Amino acid sequence: xxxxxxxxxxxxxxxxxxxxxxxxxxxxxxxxxxxxxxxxxxxxxxxxxxxxxxxxxxxxxxxxxxxxxxxxxxxxxxxxxxxxxxxxxxxxxxxxxxxxxxxxxxxxxxxxxxxxxxxxxxxxxxxxxxxxxxxxxxxxxxxxxxxxxxxxxxxxxxxxxxxxxxxxxxxxxxxxxxxxxxxxxxxxxxxxxxxxxxxxxxxxxxxxxxxxxxxxxxxxxxxxxxxxxxxxxxxxxxxxxxxxxxxxxxxxxxxxxxxxxxxxxxxxxxxxxxxxxxxxxxxxxxxxxxxxxxxxxxxxxxxxxxxxxxxxxxxxxxxxxxxxxxxxxxxxxxxxxxxxxxxxxxxxxxxxxxxxxxxxxxxxxxxxxxxxxxxxxxxxxxxxxxxxxxxxxxxxxxxxxxxxxxxxxxxxxxxxxxxxxxxxxxxxxxxxxxxxxxxxxxxxxxxxxxxxxxxxxxxxxxxxxxxxxxxxxxxxxxxxxxxxxxxxxxxxxxxxxxxxxxxxxxxxxxxxxxxxxxxxxxxxxxxxxx
Amino acid sequence: xxxxxxxxxxxxxxxxxxxxxxxxxxxxxxxxxxxxxxxxxxxxxxxxxxxxxxxxxxxxxxxxxxxxxxxxxxxxxxxxxxxxxxxxxxxxxxxxxxxxxxxxxxxxxxxxxxxxxxxxxxxxxxxxxxxxxxxxxxxxxxxxxxxxxxxxxxxxxxxxxxxxxxxxxxxxxxxxxxxxxxxxxxxxx
Numbered sequence: 166x167x168x169x170x171x172x173x174x175x176x177x178x179x180x181x182x183x184x185x186x187x188x189x190x191x192x193x194x195x196x197x198x199x200x201x202x203x204x205x206x207x208x209x210x211x212x213x214x215x216x217x218x219x220x221x222x223x224x225x226x227x228x229x230x231x232x233x234x235x236x237x238x239x240x241x242x243x244x245x246x247x248x249x250x251x252x253x254x255x256x257x258x259x260x261x262x263x264x265x266x267x268x269x270x271x272x273x274x275x276x277x278x279x280x281x282x283x284x285x286x287x288x289x290x291x292x293x294x295x296x297x298x299x300x301x302x303x304x305x306x307x308x309x310x311x312x313x314x315x316x317x318x319x320x321x322x323x324x325x326x327x328x329x330x331x332x333x334x335x336x337x338x339x340x341x342x343x344x345x346x347x348x349x350x351x352x353x354x355x356x357x358x359x360x361x362x363x364x365x366x367x368x369x370x371x372x373x374x375x376x377x378x379x380x381x382x383x384x385x386x387x388x389x390x391x392x393x394x395x396x397x398x399x400x401x402x403x404x405x406x407x408x409x410x411x412x413x414x415x416x417x418x419x420x421x422x423x424x425x426x427x428x429x430x431x432x433x434x435x436x437x438x439x440x441x442x443x444x445x446x447x448x449x450x451x452x453x454x455x456x457x458x459x460x461x462x463x464x465x466x467x468x469x470x471x472x473x474x475x476x477x478x479x480x481x482x483x484x485x486x487x488x489x490x491x492x493x494x495x496x497x498x499x500x501x502x503x504x505x506x507x508x509x510x511x512x513x514x515x516x517x518x519x520x521x522x523x524x525x526x527x528x529x530x531x532x533x534x535x536x537x538x539x540x541x542x543x544x545x546x547x548x549x550x551x552x553x554x555x556x557x558x559x560x561x562x563x564x565x566x567x568x569x570x571x572x573x574x575x576x577x578x579x580x581x582x583x584x585x586x587x588x589x590x591x592x593x594x595x596x597x598x599x600x601x602x603x604x605x606x607x608x609x610x611x612x613x614x615x616x617x618x619x620x621x622x623x624x625x626x627x628x629x630x631x632x633x634x635x636x637x638x639x640x641x642x643x644x645x646x647x648x649x650x651x652x653x654x655x656x657x658x659x660x661x662x663x664x665x666x667x668x669x670x671x672x673x674x675x676x677x678x679x680x681x682x683x684x685x686x687x688x689x690x691x692x693x694x695x
Numbered sequence: 696x697x698x699x700x701x702x703x704x705x706x707x708x709x710x711x712x713x714x715x716x717x718x719x720x721x722x723x724x725x726x727x728x729x730x731x732x733x734x735x736x737x738x739x740x741x742x743x744x745x746x747x748x749x750x751x752x753x754x755x756x757x758x759x760x761x762x763x764x765x766x767x768x769x770x771x772x773x774x775x776x777x778x779x780x781x782x783x784x785x786x787x788x789x790x791x792x793x794x795x796x797x798x799x800x801x802x803x804x805x806x807x808x809x810x811x812x813x814x815x816x817x818x819x820x821x822x823x824x825x826x827x828x829x830x831x832x833x834x835x836x837x838x839x840x841x842x843x844x845x846x847x848x849x850x851x852x853x854x855x856x857x858x859x860x861x862x863x864x865x866x867x868x869x870x871x872x873x874x875x876x877x878x879x880x881x882x883x884x
Contacts, residue, residue, distance in 0.1 A: 243778040322876040358870040485867030522851040524833040
């Protein structure tokens with residue numbers, strides 16, 4: 166079966182939702198088709214029950230949101246459904262800073278992004294508006310913003326008020342984390358009721374979720390969504406380097422291939438499946454896959470590592486007030502150019518770590534009934550504090566996504582394998598970076614008789630991106646700053662895969678901002694219809 | 696199909712059915728009245744007796760409801776960072792029934808019923824049962840290792856127990872206006 170459309174968007178996550186929404190506004194007459202391998206999970210009315218069962222039985226609240234034979238080695242989430250990983254994101258909406266975009270110019274490290282921060286900032290504002298972000302302006306003047314947040318900040322819980330006062334004794338300034346969480350109903354979604362399961366499932370829809378956007382676009386037929394349809398390859402015109410079709414298969418009709426013919430193709434499949442699709446689309450003319458004349462598709466896979474710790478302090482909090490909200494300091498987004506390079510955010514959460522009920526005393530005696538409650542209560546004086554720093558680390562060219570011939574899906578396509586590697590400079594400063602972060606945590610802990618109880622370092626990179634990095638030079642990048650691939654004028658990649666480096670704070674807002682900028686460029690390909 | 700053919704087919708089918716499945720089919724799908732009675736008898740020992748008779752009874756009743764709501768073969772949370780697919784296992788109910796019967800038998804062997812044994816004897820019985828079941832810590836929620844550990848997890852991991860512990864209305868898992876959270880939690884009534 167063949168479908169004709171103007172713009173074919175491959176992938177159905179948050180960047181796809183934002184792109185489809187904006188394009189439908191900019192060019193209402195243009196036919197947009199979104200193709201997603203996973204299924205639609207639009208039963209909002211059941212999410213309260215799913216949350217209860219997740220709490221009570223540990224059940225996954227997003228039923229069948231994965232495809233068992235379509236999994237990658239080294240991926241951070243199994244989810245493959247309409248909405249993507251943003252079905253169960255926490256809603257954190259931090260901006261990167263100017264330093265992220267100018268690492269080479271300022272520090273001689275990694276690579277500069279081919280976009281000025283002032284330009285990106287405009288799209289941050291738009292992303293915040295579309296996601297209805299609730300936030301307080303940063304106390305650091307370097308974190309200027311041209312427009313206020315669309316919502317006031319999430320009120321700090323009593324616990325976070327206590328922890329903010331504690332943390333600011335260190336001299337760092339802390340603000341509540343900006344989040345895509347409705348304080349009042351907005352965009353067909355409810356207000357926050359502090360279910361405290363943002364990262365699992367939000368029954369009220371207060372935490373932004375792309376499935377709402379897709380439903381709102383589909384019902385008035387602003388877009389067409391084909392779910393459960395896996396695009397397996399992109400096909401080029403026989404003579405020109407333009408993509409003419411995306412070929413795939415619907416889960417229920419494997420013997421009846423589906424083809425999408427479009428003027429413009431946008432790969433919005435996230436950090437893993439975007440590179441994967443380009444590599445799978447090899448042909449005799451492009452034996453290394455599409456958009457890969459630089460040989461960089463699937464390279465420079467990035468993200469940030471993180472260091473976590475638990476502090477114990479004497480100030481009293483009451484764990485459970487609003488555990489999914491937190492504080493952030495952007496003090497170490499900056500780094501003096503004449504000092505050793507280290508950049509990270511600093512986050513603070515309420516916590517009950519080490520103060521939870523326990524079955525046995527340290528001596529091994531079994532605790533029962535009132536004894537157990539008394540033991541628990543005796544350990545609740547003071548507070549635990551969860552600390553974490555996302556650390557700016559830079560990928561080497563060998564930080565790769567490759568096709569793993571030993572693991573194939575039901576159609577015989579090799580699955581991706583992701584292996585992150587740091588560049589030489591990152592590896593050289595790793596010990597000093599860890600020492601710096603632990604010193605910051607130690608400085609924080611000093612107030613209120615605090616001490617660090619434990620710490621750990623990540624064994625994976627969070628908020629991953631890369632694989633199709635953007636740049637001005639076609640020899641050293643896959644796409645330009647709009648995501649247009651250097652090799653194929655009508656093929657775009659948007660969001661996380663295009664990032665050259667992974668920053669030192671949550672990436673989703675940046676992925677969305679970049680995508681909204683791509684939307685302007687993609688729309689310019691289509692004349693406004695009167 | 697002739698009657699003999701049908702019987703032969705039934706016999707051959709039965710022969711290839713896994714023995715385990717036949718055994719499971721014969722097992723209780725719900726806690727028996729005797730098992731529920733034993734849970735009620737044990738509850739003042741393992742849950743805070745200070746809750747009072749009514750709340751103890753209510754907690755056991757909710758736990759029994761929990762066993763009825765258990766579903767087999769459902770995907771568990773995949774996790775993040777290093778995700779993996781896991782599914783809920785077989786219903787813990789048959790094992791719960793036998794574990795409760797074993798505790799009752801253990802009490803009888805000590806010369807009484809559960810309620811008439813002194814606390815240290817009850818503790819020793821549970822300690823041995825937990826060790827046998829591999830229970831080393833309070834489970835994060837009922838996970839089917841041992842019925843008593845699961846009952847304890849059911850209560851002590853709850854939002855209600857958290858409030859009792861802190862003597863404050865934190866209401867961790869209760870849908871509530873966000874404005875409430877900015878104030879110090881009220882003391883429990």
